[in-house]
Amino acid sequence: MTELLVGTRKGLFVLEGSADGDFEIVTRAFDGEPVDYAMREPHTGRLYAAVTSPFWGPRIWYSDDLHDDWQPAAGVALPKGGDLALKRIWVIVVADDGSRVWAGGDPGVLFESRDGGASFVLNRTLWEHPTRPRWRRDSGGLSVHSIAPWPGDPDRLAVAISAAGVWLTDDGGETWEHGNAGIVADYLPEEARATAIDLCVHHLERAPRKPERLYLQFHGGVYRSDDGGRSWIDIAAGLPSDFGFPVVLDPADPDSAYVIPVATADRVTPGGRVLVWETRDAGASWTARGDGLPQRDAYIQVLRQSFDRAGEGADLELYFGATSGELFGSRDAGRSWFTVAGRLPAIASVRVGR
Amino acid sequence: MAKVRLRGQVQKLAGGEAEHEIEGATVNELLAGLEASYSALEGWILDERGILRQHINVFVNGELATPETAVADNDRIEILPAISGG
Numbered sequence: 001m002t003e004l005l006v007g008t009r010k011g012l013f014v015l016e017g018s019a020d021g022d023f024e025i026v027t028r029a030f031d032g033e034p035v036d037y038a039m040r041e042p043h044t045g046r047l048y049a050a051v052t053s054p055f056w057g058p059r060i061w062y063s064d065d066l067h068d069d070w071q072p073a074a075g076v077a078l079p080k081g082g083d084l085a086l087k088r089i090w091v092i093v094v095a096d097d098g099s100r101v102w103a104g105g106d107p108g109v110l111f112e113s114r115d116g117g118a119s120f121v122l123n124r125t126l127w128e129h130p131t132r133p134r135w136r137r138d139s140g141g142l143s144v145h146s147i148a149p150w151p152g153d154p155d156r157l158a159v160a161i162s163a164a165g166v167w168l169t170d171d172g173g174e175t176w177e178h179g180n181a182g183i184v185a186d187y188l189p190e191e192a193r194a195t196a197i198d199l200c201v202h203h204l205e206r207a208p209r210k211p212e213r214l215y216l217q218f219h220g221g222v223y224r225s226d227d228g229g230r231s232w233i234d235i236a237a238g239l240p241s242d243f244g245f246p247v248v249l250d251p252a253d254p255d256s257a258y259v260i261p262v263a264t265a266d267r268v269t270p271g272g273r274v275l276v277w278e279t280r281d282a283g284a285s286w287t288a289r290g291d292g293l294p295q296r297d298a299y300i301q302v303l304r305q306s307f308d309r310a311g312e313g314a315d316l317e318l319y320f321g322a323t324s325g326e327l328f329g330s331r332d333a334g335r336s337w338f339t340v341a342g343r344l345p346a347i348a349s350v351r352v353g354r
Numbered sequence: 355m356a357k358v359r360l361r362g363q364v365q366k367l368a369g370g371e372a373e374h375e376i377e378g379a380t381v382n383e384l385l386a387g388l389e390a391s392y393s394a395l396e397g398w399i400l401d402e403r404g405i406l407r408q409h410i411n412v413f414v415n416g417e418l419a420t421p422e423t424a425v426a427d428n429d430r431i432e433i434l435p436a437i438s439g440g
Contacts, residue, residue: 055409055435056363056398072367072394078402085401 002310003353004319005047006327007035010345012049014066014353019331023340027067037091037305040353041117043098047353048117050089050103058088060103062117074119076103076111078127091305092117093147095154096208104144108135108161112173123173126159135164136198138219145304146204148229150211158204158214158229165199166216166229179225182232186220202245203304204229210254213282217247217259217304224257224283235283240270246307250316250333255282258289258309258318258334260302268299276318278334292337293328300324305349321347356429358388364433367394376431381412382421384431399433409436 004023006013012035017023029035030051037050047066052058060073078086087106094101101113103120109127111120126144135142143162150156155172158179166179178197185196200219207213216223216232221242223232236242241261250256257279263270274293277286294300300322307320316333325344330337355375360368368374369392376391378384385406389395401407405421412419413432425431 054438055407057401057407077397080402081404082402085403085405 001354002317003040004327004340005038005040005049005349005351005353006321006341006344006347007038007049007305007349007351008325008345008347009034011035012038013341013344015327015341017329017340023327023329025341029063029070030061035348036088037349037351039092039094039351041094041098041101042354043094044116045354046117048092048101050092050105052088058086058105060089060092060117060120071118073113073117075113075122076105076120078107078109078122087141088143090143090145091147093149095149096151097154100149100154102147102149102157104147104159104161106141106143107137108132108142108144108164110144110147110159110173125174126167126176129176131164131197134197135161136200138163138200146201148204148206148214150206150228151208156228158206160201160204160216162202163198163200163219165197166201166204168229179229179231181230182234183216183218183223184221184234203247205247205249205257207249207254208251213254215247215249215257215283217244219243220264222247222257222259222283233283235279238286239277240275243267244302245304246302246320248307248309248318250309250312252313252316253280256280257283258307260307260320262301266299268301272297272299274298274300274328276320276330276334276337289330289334290337291335292330292339300326303348305351306347308350308352310352317352319350319352321350323347355427356384356425356431358384358431358433360433364395364398367398368392378425380421380425381414381419381423381431382406384425385412385421385433409438410434411436 004015011031012029015023061070063070089105101117103111110123113120146160148158202217212228214225222236243264248258275288275290310317318330321327323346327340329340358374
């Protein structure tokens with residue numbers, strides 16, 4: 001059985017599907033409210049949802065019961081009395097040993113929980129970082145949207161901020177350093193690129209079996225790092241567009257990555273064809289995977305949190321959703337695809353629950 | 355003291371009671387007092403800046419109020435989500 005947690009503009013939808021059967025919606029939550037992200041903690045089974053109520057503001061909710069009993073987490077807020085308010089939570093990530101839960105959000109904030117997500121504390125050094133005045137808000141906000149912990153060492157994190165680049169910590173977030181070498185922001189004048197800090201990273205993923213390797217989808221560029229995120233190599237050659245949002249890896253293969261390129265100009269699937277592109281040689285070459293996906297008149301948007309995987313290797317399953325409300329899946333590592341659901345509200349996130 | 359009426363989620367967070375007697379000379383003072391009385395409510399009506407959330411309406415004796423609207427003893431205050439669509 002595969003469980004999909006689908007955050008949409010109109011609430012959370014939970015779908016379940018058997019190994020070879022259809023998926024069905026088994027429950028909904030937060031009906032009518034924007035659910036920007038939802039995930040299940042693998043150790044305890046606890047569910048988390050980031051909900052941005054248009055009335056009551058952004059919250060992280062947690063529940064140990066799929067069907068009920070959602071509780072708001074404490075501490076998910078900026079310091080009181082300042083000039084800014086929290087706008088949205090973009091991502092929630094749990095350490096592989098379950099000891100910490102992190103949440104990233106807008107305006108460029110990272111929260112950490114050490115009590116299983118019941119309460120969170122703002123990371124002050126990132127919040128008060130002296131370079132913050134140079135961070136730039138893009139059309140999606142100023143968001144910490146990617147959090148990539150080092151397996152077995154929750155003090156070592158890479159986070160990505162749009163638009164403030166990649167940030168690395170080896171001491172649990174007490175200090176932070178840039179990891180931006182090699183990233184080229186071609187939306188800036190050439191003379192400004194070398195010192196630019198306002199780098200619009202769209203998504204970042206770490207290869208769990210080779211944690212010094214990361215993949216990054218940029219605002220124009222796909223990159224790989226082999227030194228823990230300190231420097232980056234352009235690997236976009238061979239893709240139809242270097243623009244896109246999500247990245248997914250096969251945990252069994254550090255040389256693997258999947259991206260969904262969209263056209264630079266309009267940010268929809270180019271040529272009306274929906275294609276997932278796969279590399280198995282660390283970005284040296286790319287192969288289109290579209291068998292079963294719409295191949296004509298399909299101009300869809302897939303947001304950065306809307307692509308996820310289950311399993312690994314030969315059992316790798318892939319799932320992605322679009323703002324059109326369509327949700328697609330593959331049970332053979334992308335070689336063939338099927339439609340999981342066709343008429344959901346605009347999809348903001350897709351996470352495999354279990 | 356004014357009488358504040360809550361519904362839905364904010365009622366739940368305020369101990370489940372619909373009606374609360376809260377002190378405050380203005381709507382903003384009263385809302386700050388309400389959130390201070392129920393820690394679970396903190397940040398729901400006023401954001402971190404102390405500003406009334408954009409799509410929350412406060413009525414004083416049935417009239418739409420602003421954060422600066424004066425509040426007197428026995429005034430009836432309602433806190434409601436704004437009309438929304440889409």
